[in-house]
Amino acid sequence: MQIKQKRTDYWIRCAVVAMGFVFFAPKQGTAQFVGNPLIPVPGKVIIYTNDAKGGHHQVPTLADRNNLSPLRRQPGMLCTVMDDGTGKTKTYQLICADVPAELENNNNWVLFSSGAAAAGNNLIYGAGIPVAGTGKTGDFYVNTTDQTLFGPKKEDASWPPLLLQGAVSGLAGGDLMGTYPNPSIAEKVITAAHIKSDATDQVMVSNAEGSVTWVDKATLGAGGGNVGTFNGNRPITGAYYKDVNPGTNDLAKWIEAVFYPSLGPTASLTANPSGTKEMGPSGTTSVSLNWIAGRAKETAELSSIIVAGQEVFSSSPAPGASVSGTVTVMAKNNESNAFKLTVKTADNKIAEATASLSFQWKRYYGFATGGDDGENFAPTDAQILALTSEFGSSAAVSNKAASPSGRQKLVIAYPATWGGTKIIVGILDSTGAFEKTTRSFRNSSGGVTDYVIYVQKDNTAAALTFTIQ
Known part of the structure; x- marks a missing residue:
């Protein structure tokens, strides 16, 4: 009886196991567990792994995809977005290195399939x-x-x-040099085999940062031109050119214009007499203008030399040499006269130089011998001309010093047109200690005009410092 009961229990267990296989065994191909990479197959069920790292996630919107925790991200994982903002379902793959900065960068999500159906990728x-x-x-x-x-x-x-x-990371090799992640192309490795086969009518252009791209020649304008002979084994003479058109399509001439522009000429001019002269009689004064026009080795030939309005050019000097000469002109007396030298080259570069001759009246001051204290003293033109003199245009002057030779009287004379009403000696107003007269005065150049003449009333043996106001 006991044996029979055991056999009955055995057959019951067998029946339960058999029914389990019939009713609960999974059917092959009805579900797909998405691993890495996980490619969705049309017609199959996708088991998403939203609660696991990597795999294939499913989210409602692009914002939900971008907000996936870095702990759920893995290079190569897939994420299906049910609505990409246009009502379409799209699957994206995370293409990046397995480092936090790359995993968190949402720009590394790449569209895996255009739509819910994922066509086979090769x-x-x-x-x-x-x-x-x-x-x-x-x-x-x-x-x-x-x-x-x-x-x-x-x-x-x-x-x-x-x-x-x-x-x-590490050293680059082959056609590259430097180190990763930013190697550069090694020298002299680019050959015809590296040029794009579909680059007809295109040129390779590099910008200031070194980035290279292919550009359609039609976008570069007419361009073109010739390549002439060129010597680059010499110092560069050109400064930075901005808004300057070299004006040539010949490459050699273009380089010459930008990097090796010709230098300008040189000019020098002196006048004899020159500077400032004392006023004299009306008329003219003969002035000799001595000029020099030169060119450097990089200067074009001279084409014009004009001195005080006269063209004196005859021939251009050799590179690195100069020419010179003298021109005589007549300057107007008692006026300011300016003279100019202009040197011009064949490529229109210009150099200028100037000289001048002007005329002014003088101020005279110093001590002269003239009578006892209190006696009236009227110095002659010769006595005034023997005093210290200086050019000027106004009576106002400060802290002029003069020293007597024994006991003498201080004399101050200047053109009446200059004004001035007060004489300060030291720090005191001493105008009352001087006799003032106004008379015609002739200078050593023959110029005649009215002068104001101040003469100290008493003799003094001490040096004085005076100011005229």
Whole structure:
């Protein structure tokens, strides 16, 4: 009886197990667990992994995708957005290195499929880097030359490099030099094989930062021109040119205009007599103008030399040499006369020099011998001309010093047109200690005009300092 009961229990257990297989065994192919990468297959059920790291997440909006916790992110993971803002469902893949900064950068989400249905994406291989016409959006590419991986291809036809083991570091090799992650192209490695095969009517342009891009020649304007002979083994003479048109399509001439512009000529002019002379009689004074016109080695030939309005050019000096001469002109007396030298080159560069001759009246002051204390003393023109003199245009003057030879009287004389009404000796108003007269005075140049003459009433043996106001 006991044996029979045990057999009955055995057959009951077998029946339960059999029913479990019939009713609860999973059917093959009805569900797909998304790993990494997790490619959605049309017609299959996707088991999303929103509560796990990486895998395939499903979120309502793009904002929810961007707000995924970094703890849930993993390079290569997928995220399906049910509404991308246009009512469409789209799947994105996180393409980045396995470092926090890259994982958190939402710009690294790449569109995996255009719509809910994910067409099959291909793994392509070939020698060299992929070009825009290679593959379709979402494809991957293996460069068999250096075993590098690109993809997935973006909708703008670009192929982002895919890093499988984090950021690249260390020394660069092959056609590159420097170190990763920012190597540069090695010298003299670019050949015809590196040029884009579809670059007809395009040129490669580099900007100031060194970025290189292909540009349609039609966007660069007419351009063109010749390439003449050029000597670059010499010092650069040009400064920075801004808003200057070199005016040539010949490359050699363009470089010459910008980096090696010709230098201007040199000019020197002196006058004899020159400077300031004392007023004299009306008329003219003969002035000799001595001029020099030169050119450096980088100066174009001289084409014109004008002195005081007269063209004196005969021939250009050799590079590095100069020419000179003298021109005589008549200057008007008692006026300011300015003279100019202008030197011009064949390429219109100009140099100028000036000289002048002007006329002024003088102030005279100093001590003279003339009678006892209190006696009237009227100095002659000769006695006034023997005093200290200086050019001026106004009576006002400060702290002029004079010393007598024994006991003498201080004499001050200047043109009546200069004004002045007060004489200060030291710090005291001493106008009353002087006799004032106004009379005609002739200077050593023959100029005649009325002068105010102050003469000290008493003799003094001490030096004096005076101011005229």
